[in-house]
Amino acid sequence: MIGKMHRLSKIFQPSLVIPKSAVIKNQDTTSKSQRLMLDQGLIRQAGNGTFYILPLLQRSLQKAVALVDFQMQQHVGAEKLTLPTLISSNLWRKSGRLELADAELMKTIDRHGKTLILGPTHEESITTLIAAISPVSYRQFPLRLYQISTKFRDEMKPRFGLMRAKEFLMKDLYTFDIDLKEAHKTYELINDTYRQLLEVIGVPYVKVRGDTGLMGGSTSHEYHFLSEVGEDQLMHCSTCGLSYNLEVLSEQKKPCERCNNKNFSKQTGIEVAHAFILEDKYSKALGARFLDQTGKPGVLQMGCYGIGITRLIAASIEVQSSETDIRWPLAIAPFKVCVIPPKEGSKEETVAGAWAEKLLHEVCKIPGLESDVLVDDRNSMTIGRRLMEAKKTGYPIVIVVGTKAASESNELFEIYNQLQETQIVLGFNETLLEIDRICHNRKKMK
Numbered sequence: 001m002i003g004k005m006h007r008l009s010k011i012f013q014p015s016l017v018i019p020k021s022a023v024i025k026n027q028d029t030t031s032k033s034q035r036l037m038l039d040q041g042l043i044r045q046a047g048n049g050t051f052y053i054l055p056l057l058q059r060s061l062q063k064a065v066a067l068v069d070f071q072m073q074q075h076v077g078a079e080k081l082t083l084p085t086l087i088s089s090n091l092w093r094k095s096g097r098l099e100l101a102d103a104e105l106m107k108t109i110d111r112h113g114k115t116l117i118l119g120p121t122h123e124e125s126i127t128t129l130i131a132a133i134s135p136v137s138y139r140q141f142p143l144r145l146y147q148i149s150t151k152f153r154d155e156m157k158p159r160f161g162l163m164r165a166k167e168f169l170m171k172d173l174y175t176f177d178i179d180l181k182e183a184h185k186t187y188e189l190i191n192d193t194y195r196q197l198l199e200v201i202g203v204p205y206v207k208v209r210g211d212t213g214l215m216g217g218s219t220s221h222e223y224h225f226l227s228e229v230g231e232d233q234l235m236h237c238s239t240c241g242l243s244y245n246l247e248v249l250s251e252q253k254k255p256c257e258r259c260n261n262k263n264f265s266k267q268t269g270i271e272v273a274h275a276f277i278l279e280d281k282y283s284k285a286l287g288a289r290f291l292d293q294t295g296k297p298g299v300l301q302m303g304c305y306g307i308g309i310t311r312l313i314a315a316s317i318e319v320q321s322s323e324t325d326i327r328w329p330l331a332i333a334p335f336k337v338c339v340i341p342p343k344e345g346s347k348e349e350t351v352a353g354a355w356a357e358k359l360l361h362e363v364c365k366i367p368g369l370e371s372d373v374l375v376d377d378r379n380s381m382t383i384g385r386r387l388m389e390a391k392k393t394g395y396p397i398v399i400v401v402g403t404k405a406a407s408e409s410n411e412l413f414e415i416y417n418q419l420q421e422t423q424i425v426l427g428f429n430e431t432l433l434e435i436d437r438i439c440h441n442r443k444k445m446k
Ligand SMILES: [Zn+2]
Pocket: 237, 238, 239, 240, 241, 242, 256, 257, 258, 259, 260, 261
């Protein structure tokens, strides 16, 4: 076999069915995605606002990380690094954010009595790194550095599972340019990259003007998935279509800055990504400088760009799933294909079982599916039961190899396309073509 096939019987997936009464009790803190993820053994609660990420969800997380890595490195030309999780509180004092953010900072004290912050964001850290080697020649810019790491926030009221937890996986990119014009070019490039990334994920999103708030700087945009559990109020200009986070407009009940209209429609969104032009707020305070062509020193212009990876996945599930069945974006589903072979001891077991083996062998050879195929080998369970569970967990493509595959003249395979909620029956070769087509988002042949 070319690819590595995975067996469901070997996957650690402890499900937890929450009684309906408990959901009602915690309605303001529980979301559909949290309930579904617990129910399907994707997460488990560890404490207030902390979660175990279980193996199936871990696969999804790794796929999201790989997608983000690709976009950052190929489109933005950014380099990946790792900044320390423990940050000296002195750095945050220098930038002026220590007192402003104090209540939400997770802190610890080392044996020498020194206060360390568990990083929620790393502007101070990266700027200190650049300052330590300053002044840097103008030839080194633009400089674009990012990391993907666990971030911490001491939430007053953690809720909605992975969407507002005390620790979460986040991509944070920091950019350095020699002037504001260049910083704005970088900003456009990264916003364009975010658009491409969100199109690959495929969940509808809105881009809105954001408030610069605690981060500081001059320009900010946020990317939201629309959802009723979203905690951001978004205002959509009914004339020109520009959208704003309510925070931007509410100060003096401002009109739309593009068309001066005052009529907005309201939506609620889950923020999954943001972009900021920070200008010189951090570089000035912490001394990140460069030398221009004439050898004169200047202060660097910065930007920062975040994507909440765990939140992106939870929000996708929140938006796309039904009350009972998870629906994943194809690109980040834990497995793309789940094959269900016949039940042990059934009439069709011998013939259909052989076809299931043959199918698995061939599916694993489809480019891009090498390690993305799961077989539900819990063959003592009926096909119906396993099919129901596969629909709940939401594998985008489920193939049933049952009685129809045991037909003497014309063996057939049932294909459940969960992305389109369709079901068709096809022969062996056509089944392989159809799986390939769905996985590569190709249009149906007429
Ligand atoms: Zn407008």
